[in-house]
Amino acid sequence: MRIAHPRTSAALLLAGLLALSGCSNDPGPEQLKKAEDRYQELINQNLPSQDPAWSEVAAQFEAVPKESKARPEAEKRLAALKAAQEKLPPRPLARPGATGQGASEVEAKRAACESLAKKMGESRSDATRNLLRKALETCQTDLVQLEANSHPPGEEVHPPGEAAH
Numbered sequence: 001m002r003i004a005h006p007r008t009s010a011a012l013l014l015a016g017l018l019a020l021s022g023c024s025n026d027p028g029p030e031q032l033k034k035a036e037d038r039y040q041e042l043i044n045q046n047l048p049s050q051d052p053a054w055s056e057v058a059a060q061f062e063a064v065p066k067e068s069k070a071r072p073e074a075e076k077r078l079a080a081l082k083a084a085q086e087k088l089p090p091r092p093l094a095r096p097g098a099t100g101q102g103a104s105e106v107e108a109k110r111a112a113c114e115s116l117a118k119k120m121g122e123s124r125s126d127a128t129r130n131l132l133r134k135a136l137e138t139c140q141t142d143l144v145q146l147e148a149n150s151h152p153p154g155e156e157v158h159p160p161g162e163a164a165h
Contacts, residue, residue, distance in 0.1 A: 028068025035060035039077060049084040057081065106146045113139040 038057050047053055058081050064074035116139055120132035 026065075026068050026070070028064045028070035028074070031060065031064045031068075032070040032074050035064070035074065035077070049081075054081060054085065104150065106143070106150050109139065109143045109146050113143055 035057060038060060042051070042053055042057060058078060061074040061078045061081070064071050068074075113136060116132055116136040120129055120136060123129045123132060
């Protein structure tokens with residue numbers, strides 16, 4: 001019996017290893033595809049980010065093996081899902097205003113509302129907080145009216161038939 005040349009044996013061994021490495025057993029890409037398909041379904045259904053169906057999708061992305069080549073993409077989707085599910089910060093009670101020379105009536109009212117909101121946040125008793133809350137609500141209502149009726153310089157409203165000077 002004759003043994004093949006060492007070069008031929010090495011070449012055959014290398015070809016075999018290359019063929020085997022091409023047949024990867026990485027289930028990650030397939031799992032990622034299933035998760036992305038479900039992700040897209042939920043997007044198309046316009047489901048809110050708090051819907052329990054999103055937890056199922058997150059679990060599918062989590063199931064992609066850590067060592068899979070598809071894991072980085074699964075991580076990106078997971079991060080996006082988590083960001084979408086975070087609660088929005090509460091809306092502020094007031095926006096900063098301006099006071100002093102040159103401040104418009106709107107800016108002065110905005111500053112007054114801001115001051116009331118700060119005082120409300122610092123108050124220690126419910127009675128004081130409730131009193132300030134009512135004052136703040138009145139202030140905000142007045143501010144909305146002022147903003148609705150104010151116009152930037154040069155955009156003043158003139159009654160019909162009266163020309164601008």
